[in-house]
Amino acid sequence: MSICKLLVSLLLSVCGHALSTSAWSVNNFLMTGPKAYLTYASSVQVGARKGIEECKHQFAWDRWNCPESALQLSTHSGARRGTREAAFVHAISAAGVMHALTKNCSMGELSQCGCDDSNVGKMGGRGWMWGGCSDNVDFGENISKQFVDALENGHDARAAVNLHNNEAGRLAVRATMKRACKCHGVSGSCNMQTCWMQLAEFRDVGNYLKVKHDQAQMLEMDKRRVRAGNSADNRGALADAFSSIARTELIYLEDSPDYCARNLSLGLHGTEGRECLQNSDSLSQWERRSCRRLCHECGLRVEQRRVETSSSCNCKFNWCCTVTCDTCTQVVTKYYCAKRNKGRRSKNGTRRRQHTRKN
């Protein structure tokens, strides 16, 4: 199933205007999904939404920036893309659902599950034993599988790749878990600790999967066997291709476009008009290079705009009990990718000379 169908199915609220056209798939999904799991539908949506928000954060300064409309369009155009970006969307959605459901579970919000206490009371290592409430990732993983994997109903390479990437996303939730401990013993001597496993912040899962995205591998299928076209050869070729890939790694089937140019029928927005960052000390190297990546390398120039922003300032506390503030406006410089001015680049000597003279 395409990314969008996945989104439409999981994010009824998000894909808002896509809903009318694709409502059948939502209903279809909810009606045919295992009844017992209807209980979790709203938490699943929260989790999938969290996944997409994280995607937007992780790709904020990439040429492809996790656009929702692009994801939606891919359903309608039937272009089921198997790019590494699609791999990331699958992984982060599956991870988001697992993370949210696991959190719900530990908060005691779901009657069907509770903490993972399978180790409680056992020694964990020197000076510590298992206790407390370990997050029940088995449960979250289970629900994520039931919902997210169920959307994949094909038996082709693409379905296999999507399922693999869903799984890699869930493994990322496990891989980023941390041990938390609490001290015991007379007057805080801490000679005994109890520890439990807890989920990392979802941001950590996002960072982890972004690295996996950067290192994603292309699934290499034996073309001769695929071309032979019979299903046994196909399955064999698929199994062989997967055998060399760890379950934790993201995989893709086709190379990505450069994402520079706009092509709405492919759901590509291009980078013209995108903001980029420069001239600030607090930027990471990746951010500092964003203007080069988004504008220059796409044949665009960087345009400076002076933008007025307003915010609260000079806030005073008045006895009792209000706070009053002024509104201060500040002019900041922002940078955007814009089309190159054709005149300046034209071979027309007259104009170029005029231009240089002006400077």
Ligand SMILES: *[C@@H]1O[C@H](CO)[C@@H](O)[C@H](O)[C@H]1NC(C)=O
């Ligand atoms: C699960 O947690 C989310 C917030 O993370 C919340 O919006 C949702 O209502 C919770 N679900 C249940 C069933 O409590």
Ligand SMILES: *[C@@H]1O[C@H](CO)[C@@H](O)[C@H](O)[C@H]1NC(C)=O
């Ligand atoms: C996971 O789901 C399976 C059924 O699909 C069930 O048998 C198992 O008990 C579930 N495990 C947890 C931890 O919920």
Ligand SMILES: *[C@@H]1O[C@H](CO)[C@@H](O)[C@H](O)[C@H]1NC(C)=O
């Ligand atoms: C968009 O992509 C399609 C498919 O590759 C191509 O046929 C079409 O010409 C492109 N449109 C534009 C405006 O580049």
Ligand SMILES: *[C@@H]1O[C@H](CO)[C@@H](O)[C@H](O)[C@H]1NC(C)=O
């Ligand atoms: C090139 O320069 C000539 C002479 O100044 C001018 O008439 C013409 O419009 C210019 N062409 C372009 C494409 O700028």
